[in-house]
Amino acid sequence: MEELVKRINELARKAKTTGLTPEETAERDLLRQQYIAAVRRNLTAQLENTYIVEPDGTKHKLGRRETEETEQ
Secondary structure: OHHHHHHHHHHHHHHHHOOOOHHHHHHHHHHHHHHHHHHHHHHHHHHHOOEEEOOOOOEEEOOOOOOHHHHO
């Protein structure tokens, strides 16, 4: 992950100074997609291990929120 962020930052700096070639732009977009996917996986894993503690001391897992389409 650290190398991924390092390369994304390198490409961002280059984009601001000299510009990117089409290949570098495609690489940057792919790396950004990979980074976002990794962040989502980590967040999902963290939320799946999150518990809510009620005032009476009982615990229950944080459930998935219904989408707006099913709430209407």
